[in-house]
Amino acid sequence: MHNNSSMRTPLGHVRGLGSARSGTGHFWLQRVTAVANVILAMAFVVIVLALVGKPYDAAMALLSHPVVALLMLLFVASGLIHMRLGMQTIIEDYVHGEGTKVLAVMGNTFFTVAVGAASVLAILKIAFGG
Amino acid sequence: MADQSRPLSPHLQIYRWSWTMAMSILHRATGAALYLGTLLLAVWLISAASGKASFDAAQWVASSWLGRLVLFGYTFALIHHMMGGLRHFVWDLGHGYEAQQRMNMARLTLFISAPLTILIWIVAYVVR
Numbered sequence: 001m002h003n004n005s006s007m008r009t010p011l012g013h014v015r016g017l018g019s020a021r022s023g024t025g026h027f028w029l030q031r032v033t034a035v036a037n038v039i040l041a042m043a044f045v046v047i048v049l050a051l052v053g054k055p056y057d058a059a060m061a062l063l064s065h066p067v068v069a070l071l072m073l074l075f076v077a078s079g080l081i082h083m084r085l086g087m088q089t090i091i092e093d094y095v096h097g098e099g100t101k102v103l104a105v106m107g108n109t110f111f112t113v114a115v116g117a118a119s120v121l122a123i124l125k126i127a128f129g130g
Numbered sequence: 131m132a133d134q135s136r137p138l139s140p141h142l143q144i145y146r147w148s149w150t151m152a153m154s155i156l157h158r159a160t161g162a163a164l165y166l167g168t169l170l171l172a173v174w175l176i177s178a179a180s181g182k183a184s185f186d187a188a189q190w191v192a193s194s195w196l197g198r199l200v201l202f203g204y205t206f207a208l209i210h211h212m213m214g215g216l217r218h219f220v221w222d223l224g225h226g227y228e229a230q231q232r233m234n235m236a237r238l239t240l241f242i243s244a245p246l247t248i249l250i251w252i253v254a255y256v257v258r
Contacts, residue, residue: 031222034215041208045250053258056182063178076171083165090162096138115172122175 026085033082040075060126069127076119084112149236157214160207167204205250210243
């Protein structure tokens with residue numbers, strides 16, 4: 001809302017980037033991945049249910065199916081992007097010290113990338129036949 | 131450096147519990163639980179990718195009573211967070227802001243997620 005009491009310049013309004021310099025990018029990516037997660041999490045639940053009680057060979061046969069591997073990759077990617085944004089919001093809400101906040105936000109990214117890389121590597125290894 | 135003495139909003143113990151507050155907190159709590167759950171998923175995937183022995187070990191852990199308890203919690207966290215997310219979609223589209231609507235949606239979040247979690251586990255035991 002632009003009105004006479006606003007402290008922001010017209011240029012600031014037009015750019016719409018806000019105090020975090022990233023505009024609504026965080027909000028929007030959280031929504032996009034949320035929509036993707038609804039579909040991908042349902043697929044994930046079906047895949048896990050299909051794996052219940054399966055011996056090693058049958059489980060590998062299922063997980064190495066291209067469609068299953070693709071759904072797993074997308075679920076991990078979309079889920080991790082979504083969870084990183086969510087955890088960043090939690091950190092920004094509860095961690096008030098500037099230094100610890102920056103470290104926590106950075107650690108959040110490191111955790112996400114590490115878990116993501118490990119998961120993707122494992123899914124691909126299974127998909128390409130171990 | 132932020133001024134540490136600036137006023138902050140009052141914390142949880144100040145408020146009377148309500149459905150909307152409980153479901154809001156549970157949405158964040160389940161989100162945080164799912165965050166840690168990705169680590170378990172990564173460990174399980176690596177175990178599966180590392181051969182039969184490690185896959186069997188991971189399956190043994192997952193099917194122990196503690197493993198099942200964690201997986202049941204993960205299932206509820208996933209489903210409840212999804213239902214909470216659908217509630218947020220309704221708000222994002224500009225609906226559901228009336229007091230009664232908020233209350234109904236907060237109740238529905240739990241009244242759908244709890245039975246759905248149990249249903250998934252019934253299916254799991256039937257197909258096993």
